[in-house]
Amino acid sequence: MLPPVVLTVLISALAFATPREVAFSRLLPAAPALAAAMWPVVPTILLGAFCLLVMSGLGLVYSDLGTPYTAAAIVAVTAAAAYTSHLRLQREEALFQIRLVADAAQQVLLRPLPRRVQDVEIESLYLAAQEQARIGGDFYEVADTPYGVRLLIGDVRGKGLSAVGAASAVINCFRENAYDQPDLRSIVHRLETSIGRYSVAILDPDQPEHFATALIAEIQYGGGQVRILNCGHPPPLLMRSGEIRVLEPTAPSPPLNLATLLGDDYNIDTITFTSGDQMLLYTDGVTETRDRAGTFFALPEWMRQLGPAAPRELLDRLHRDLLHYSGGRLDDDIAAVAVRCAAARRS
Numbered sequence: 001m002l003p004p005v006v007l008t009v010l011i012s013a014l015a016f017a018t019p020r021e022v023a024f025s026r027l028l029p030a031a032p033a034l035a036a037a038m039w040p041v042v043p044t045i046l047l048g049a050f051c052l053l054v055m056s057g058l059g060l061v062y063s064d065l066g067t068p069y070t071a072a073a074i075v076a077v078t079a080a081a082a083y084t085s086h087l088r089l090q091r092e093e094a095l096f097q098i099r100l101v102a103d104a105a106q107q108v109l110l111r112p113l114p115r116r117v118q119d120v121e122i123e124s125l126y127l128a129a130q131e132q133a134r135i136g137g138d139f140y141e142v143a144d145t146p147y148g149v150r151l152l153i154g155d156v157r158g159k160g161l162s163a164v165g166a167a168s169a170v171i172n173c174f175r176e177n178a179y180d181q182p183d184l185r186s187i188v189h190r191l192e193t194s195i196g197r198y199s200v201a202i203l204d205p206d207q208p209e210h211f212a213t214a215l216i217a218e219i220q221y222g223g224g225q226v227r228i229l230n231c232g233h234p235p236p237l238l239m240r241s242g243e244i245r246v247l248e249p250t251a252p253s254p255p256l257n258l259a260t261l262l263g264d265d266y267n268i269d270t271i272t273f274t275s276g277d278q279m280l281l282y283t284d285g286v287t288e289t290r291d292r293a294g295t296f297f298a299l300p301e302w303m304r305q306l307g308p309a310a311p312r313e314l315l316d317r318l319h320r321d322l323l324h325y326s327g328g329r330l331d332d333d334i335a336a337v338a339v340r341c342a343a344a345r346r347s
Contacts, residue, residue: 004035004047012054020062026070028055029077036081036088044085048078109168110139113337117144119275120219121342122151123311125319127285127334137163137212138283138335139171143178148221150178150187153337154214154233154256155283166210169198170256174216184216184229185266188256192264195257211257215281219273219339226273229266231255234287237303238271239278244304247271247279278311278340285332289322297325311338 008031014024032048039047052074059067113124128136137156142149152174156166173194174187181187191214199210215233219226228236228247232255238245250269254262273279280303289297306317315338322334 004031004038007031007034008047008051008054015054015058016061020065023065025055025058025065026073028070029073032074032078032081036084039085040089041082041085044081045078048074048081051078109164109171110335113140113142114144116342117142117149118221119342120149121311121340122149123315123338125315125334125336125338127319127322127330136333137167138285138333139167140281140335140337141171141174141178142337143175145179147182147218148223149219149339150184151217151219151281151337151339152178152214153281153283153335154212154231155285155333155335156210156212163210165202166195166198166212169194170212170214184218184227184268187216188214188229188231188253188266189264192256192259199257209257211255213255213284217279217281217339219341224272224274226271226279228269228271229253230269231266232258234282234284236282237280237300238273239280239303239308240276242308244300246300273341275341278308278314278338280314280336280338282336283334285330285334286318286322286336288332289326289330289334291325292327297322311340314338 008028011024011027011031014022015028018024028051031051032044035044035047052071055067055071055074059065059071110124110126113122115122122142124140126138126140138154139156140151140153142151152171154167154170156163156170170191173191177187177190181190195210195212202210212231213233214231215236216229217226217236218228228249230249231253235246235248238247247269249267251265251267253266254264280299282299287297287299291297302318302321303314306314309317315336318336322330
């Protein structure tokens with residue numbers, strides 16, 4: 001709010017303090033012009049009126065100052081500035097409404113995950129590569145099912161609204177089928193069908209076909225195990241007693257919507273997951289974050305140096321360190337989910 005006032009006072013002081021030949025008064029129209037970029041309409045007009053008053057005072061002190069011409073310029077610039085301020089406020093209001101819609105869409109697409117399901121602690125992180133962005137092609141979800149806690153994380157290849165639509169199709173399909181399908185392969189077949197239908201229904205010349213990497217983890221209640229089906233997604237990290245293990249799949253499974261090309265042989269790995277164990281699921285935006293030298297972020301080494309940390313603390317540190325590592329600028333969206341097997345609650 002202060003720059004237009006400071007500019008007006010500075011120009012006025014210089015105009016009164018310097019000889020008439022210098023004519024600093026001719027800069028007075030710049031004050032309402034600057035106000036248009038920061039102030040509402042009425043304060044902009046009032047500032048223009050004040051500048052006009054200052055110019056009139058200068059005309060009484062100095063003769064042959066060209067007061068009528070400068071005054072006319074102040075009036076013209078103030079009128080244009082008031083109209084510009086009106087347009088700016090309209091666009092800011094429209095942008096605000098668009099952001100409200102985007103926030104609502106994100107709450108539907110990436111709704112907040114429960115902090116705890118049965119004896120599993122859960123925390124999530126989402127970072128958009130663009131500061132103005134609210135949603136993208138990265139996604140995650142969790143479901144408390146009769147078969148255990150089922151988690152989904154994935155990344156649709158592509159950008160823009162079509163990637164958001166494909167991510168929404170996958171998430172909605174998972175939400176419907178995670179509770180009913182007894183086997184992870186059955187869920188993946190449904191996800192494959194859903195994204196395939198979406199790709200056919202949405203004609204996008206820039207992205208004729210959509211595919212997504214995805215990972216489904218099923219943490220059994222009281223069983224001490226987690227079953228993982230990895231469809232071309234970055235492998236999760238398991239922390240147990242301070243040791244970090246990269247959970248690479250024993251056999252590859254195709255990304256979603258590529259089964260017709262690569263085959264539909266989906267492999268499930270079973271890993272021990274007991275009290276105190278923690279697992280980090282993430283999208284490739286994490287490991288593909290680069291520093292100024294172009295070196296990728298070494299996630300396993302970072303997690304080893306971090307040591308034991310609660311899920312929320314782990315993701316908060318990851319957030320800060322990724323921004324620091326990249327110099328505050330991310331090249332890709334980032335999603336991460338940290339889960340920890342906690343001690344069962346006593347009834």
